[in-house]
Amino acid sequence: PLMWIVKAQIAEGGVWQTVGASVWRGYGTLARFLPHSAYSVPESTSAIENTLIHVDMRPNWPWILTEVGTYAVAGVLWGTSCFSxxxxxxxxxxxxxxxxxxxxxxxxxxxxxxxxxxxxxxxSVEGWMNGAADLVMALALLIDEQLILPAFLIFGVICFLTLVVQHELLYEESGNLLSAAMTSSAFISLLFTTGLVAFRHRALYSARLLVLADKASYDEIWSTELDDPAMLSALVELGSLVQELAMQSVAKPLQLNRLCTSTVARTLNQATAQGSGNSIPWLSGVLERATSIPVNSFAAFSESLSDSLGDCVVDGAVDYLRPVDSLDQLYCQAIALNPHLIAKVQSWALCSRGCFISTATAAAGNREKVETTASAAEHGYCDCENSRLSSGFVLWRDVHEQEQLVGGQVQWAKVKSVHRSIEKCTRSYGKKVSHLLDICRQSIYFDSIAGVAACLAAISSDPDVLISRIKNRFDPSLNSDVSAGFRNLAVSLRIMTTDTRLLGVDMHICEVQLLLIRMAAIKNDEGHKRYILFRNLRGE
Incomplete structure (x- = not known):
């Protein structure tokens, strides 16, 4: 290896300037000479005296690609991104x-x-390492933009390693490593990632402080429940049932479409032409009335539904490779399924002594704490018959006949708001609407875990129901920080009856929540506002 340097004078008696060296790097319009680095002479060279080394300092095409091309591409596309x-x-x-x-x-x-x-x-080594860092960012954004934070971290680490390799191994410039690192994309990327992580933890800490008092109230109720030996026995029974059902449920449930067949496509087209209950115009009208959202452009709305529903079968097979990608479709299904879900929760509440929120409480906008009698405590059920309005809940067994005759006894849950669905889909599911499983939902309230277990057993034994997933927040080992101390059991399920098949909603997954009255009773508007802030800070 040779180490050499070439100097020249502009004029006689002038300053000698370096014009060539054994190793040099191009920096924009300048050249940086590194005479302390060795130039490898080809093995075919027999004698140094006979060796001619030509140093061409003109910009070559690889240099133009990295020093001009990459910056030009970055400038144009960053500007285009800002314009979009x-x-x-x-x-x-x-x-x-x-x-x-x-x-x-x-x-x-x-x-x-x-x-x-x-x-x-x-x-060449420098170029490969820089290319690897850029490739990580490109793939992360292409696969899932939620990977941007770890991608920035990997990008920064690769860029920093590139600097270390350049200054310590390739060009032996250890003295310039720190200054180069402080002005590099590696430092900016790592600083940006560290700042985001720090702000994230600060937001999580603020969220925890926000609901600390509410969590303490829920935890106090839960501790009281755990002190009851009968409650512990019921928890064991519930846990065993949940574990048994979890083995039969889907690992990652999604809202799915059906396989498409030409026969059923013709059937649906005929139904649409005849204006039957399965037609797209009828569904658009239902959606507009139920959500108070005006469907201003029927053509666009119809096209959106046609893409999702127009060629789907009613009695065909499930297409596991084609999740639902239309929020319009999910809401049409949820609105059509909601009456059938209400009928189901009524039957399950009847056989498990479940309760619902009374209309009087819903109108007042307040839920007072439940005061159960000694008889209720002895039997483990709420005495809704004697505290119908003060508790805010009604025992379905006592009011189901009157509700069926005249109605107005129970406040049934409406479908999830469109705003919240979009919010949840964007924050938690990467804009994949097929992960929304609770657009259609209802709740049943119980005075004890035994009632929850009885209701879950009734749901699992219903021949019209297929359970997709169970979230058991009554598990004593569960950390309740994520739910701000609130505990419930959420069952994601499908209702497969003749009516739901005819409506084409038997594939739609809905949710039934089983809750304890003592926890639900202390919820209020102020606490709910704090929970919304808690949820927003967590980005959920």
């Missing part, structure tokens, strides 16, 4: 930025190949 945000085309920003990093990774790889073919192995 200003013009309310935010969805285009992710593929644009992903393309930016993808194109730059290709340019870096091409430059690395060029440097390698020219014998500049140092610049």
């Amino acid at each position: 945000g200003l013009t309310r085309r935010q969805r285009a920003a992710v593929p644009i930025v992903s393309g930016l990093f993808g194109i730059n990774s290709i340019l870096q790889a091409a430059a690395a190949l060029g440097h390698g073919s020219a014998g500049d192995w140092r610049a």
Whole structure:
């Protein structure tokens, strides 16, 4: 290996300036000479005296790709991304930025190949490492934008390792490592990631403080429940039942479509033409009336539904590879399924002594704490018959006949608001609407865990029901910090009856929540507002 340097004078008696060296790097319009690094002479050279080394300091095409091309691509695409945000085309920003990093990774790889073919192995190693960092960012954004935080971390680490390799191994410039690192993309990326993580933990801490008093109230009730030996026995029974049903349920349930067949497509088209109950115009009208959302453009709305419903069968097989991707479809199904779910929760509450929220309480907007009698405590059920309005809950067994005759006794849950569905879908599910399993939901309230277990047994034994998932927040080993101390049991299920099949909603997954009255009774508007802030701070 040779180590050499070439100096020249502009004029006689002038200052000698370095114009060449054994190793050099290009920086923009400047050249940085590194005479302390060795230049490898080809093995075919027999004598140093006969060796001519030509130093061409003109910019070559690999240098142009990395020092000009990557910056030009970044400038154009970053500007395009900002413009898409200003013009309310935010969805285009992710593929644009992903393309930016993808194109730059290709340019870096091409430059690395060029440097390698020219014998500049140092610049080649540099290019491959920079290309790997850009490729990580491109793939993360392309696969799932929620991976952006770990991608930034990996990007920063690779960029920092590239700097270390450059200064410590390739060019032996240890003295410049710190200054180079402080002005590099590695430092910016790691600083940005660290800041996001710090702010995230600060938000989680603020969220926990916000609901600390509410959590203490729920935890106090839960501790009282656990002190009861009968309650512990019921918890063991409930846990065993949940574990047994969990083995039969789906690991990751989704809202799915059915396989498409031409026969059923013709049937649905005929139904649409005849204006039957399964027609898209009828569904759009139902959605507008139930959600108070005006359907201003029927053509666009109909096209959206047609993409999801127009060629789906009613009695066909499930297409596990085609999850529902239309929020319109989910809401039409949820609205059509809701009356059938109400009928089901009524039957389950009847056989398990379940309670519902009374209309008087819903109108007043207040739920006072339940005061059970000694008789109720002895039997483990709420004495809703004697405290119908003061407790805020009614025992379904006592009011079901009157409810069926005249109605107005129970406040049934409505479908989830569109605003909350979009919020949850965006924050938690990466804009995948097929993960929304609780648009159609109802709740049943019990005075004891024994009632919850009895109701779950009734649900599991119902031949019209297929359980998809169970979330058991009554598990004593569960950390209740995520739910701010509130505990319940949520059952995601499908109702498969003749009527739901005819409506095409037997595939729609809905949710039934089983709750303790003592916990539900202390909920109030102020506490709910705090919980919404808690949820917003957590990004849920």
